[in-house]
Amino acid sequence: MLPSAPLHRLDLPWLEQADIDVAILRLDLIDPLISGNKWFKLKHHLRAAEHAGAEGVISLGGAHSNHLHALAAAGRRFHFSTVGLLRGHPIETATVKDLQAFGMELHWLGYAGYRARHDADFWTPWRERYPQLYPVPEGGGGLDGALGCAEIVSQARSQLGKAGWDDYHGWWLACGTGTTLAGLVLAESQTRRLYGAMAVPEGHGVAENIQQILGSVNPERYELIAASRGGFARTDPALMAFIAECEEQSGVPFEPLYTGKALLALRQAIEAGRFAKGSRLIFVHTGGLQGNRR
Numbered sequence: 001m002l003p004s005a006p007l008h009r010l011d012l013p014w015l016e017q018a019d020i021d022v023a024i025l026r027l028d029l030i031d032p033l034i035s036g037n038k039w040f041k042l043k044h045h046l047r048a049a050e051h052a053g054a055e056g057v058i059s060l061g062g063a064h065s066n067h068l069h070a071l072a073a074a075g076r077r078f079h080f081s082t083v084g085l086l087r088g089h090p091i092e093t094a095t096v097k098d099l100q101a102f103g104m105e106l107h108w109l110g111y112a113g114y115r116a117r118h119d120a121d122f123w124t125p126w127r128e129r130y131p132q133l134y135p136v137p138e139g140g141g142g143l144d145g146a147l148g149c150a151e152i153v154s155q156a157r158s159q160l161g162k163a164g165w166d167d168y169h170g171w172w173l174a175c176g177t178g179t180t181l182a183g184l185v186l187a188e189s190q191t192r193r194l195y196g197a198m199a200v201p202e203g204h205g206v207a208e209n210i211q212q213i214l215g216s217v218n219p220e221r222y223e224l225i226a227a228s229r230g231g232f233a234r235t236d237p238a239l240m241a242f243i244a245e246c247e248e249q250s251g252v253p254f255e256p257l258y259t260g261k262a263l264l265a266l267r268q269a270i271e272a273g274r275f276a277k278g279s280r281l282i283f284v285h286t287g288g289l290q291g292n293r294r
């Protein structure tokens with residue numbers, strides 16, 4: 001059973017002025033460690049690991065990876081071993097220190113080594129070295145990751161009354177691999193549209209990844225919006241000022257790499273007249289606040 005995330009109205013002056021109603025699904029609040037979309041993305045992978053009789057899980061990510069952080073925390077809490085393959089060379093970030101404290105065994109692959117993760121034979125030496133571990137793709141992606149995210153839809157729907165709504169028009173959320181968005185598309189009805197604010201630049205394969213998960217699903221069900229502001233993990237003073245202001249006005253904490261960029265992209269879309277007055281959107285707070293400790 002996945003923990004339940006509260007849904008509440010997002011009070012921001014620019015939403016009120018535009019007469020757009022937004023409710024925010026606070027996945028950041030479901031758990032202090034396995035937060036945001038991570039629990040949902042991991043659920044089916046961990047179940048598959050259990051069915052395979054694995055003793056633990058091996059996965060990949062960067063030195064600030066929210067995915068590895070949640071996985072390592074899950075390993076510690078539910079008593080399975082975890083191995084992390086990291087991008088680049090050893091550095092001590094707050095995330096990396098936590099990974100170590102949670103008992104995750106780390107291997108630094110360098111940059112070229114990490115780029116090779118899509119090669120057909122990438123996993124061979126790791127499977128030989130850790131035959132007892134189940135490999136989970138980067139970011140907890142793939143169909144298993146998306147299937148867990150489908151539950152996000154039912155969680156929000158069961159709480160629409162809290163936003164004073166009986167219905168809504170669509171969803172707005174940050175995309176890294178697009179797995180979470182794909183899960184929402186799988187679970188949502190044809191009439192509701194999904195907007196994915198891409199936290200990574202064009203060319204990072206988000207659209208391809210989503211299509212691979214969704215197969216023959218009509219790509220018109222969702223729309224991808226450029227929101228990386230010049231690069232993944234790149235921030236700028238305008239973004240940071242916007243986040244600080246929205247945090248103060250709404251009382252909701254955001255982080256700059258995913259949720260803050262997604263919120264700014266939403267304001268820009270509203271300013272560009274993309275939504276009719278009276279539109280109702282669910283904004284998914286996908287978590288990631290642990291990454292604020294830099």
Ligand SMILES: Cc1ncc(COP(=O)(O)O)c(C=O)c1O
Pocket residue numbers: 036037066067139174175176177178179180181258259286287288289
């Ligand atoms: C906080 C946060 N939000 C959103 C995402 C994007 O999720 P997805 O890769 O499923 O598109 C990530 C990436 O894993 C994340 O860490």
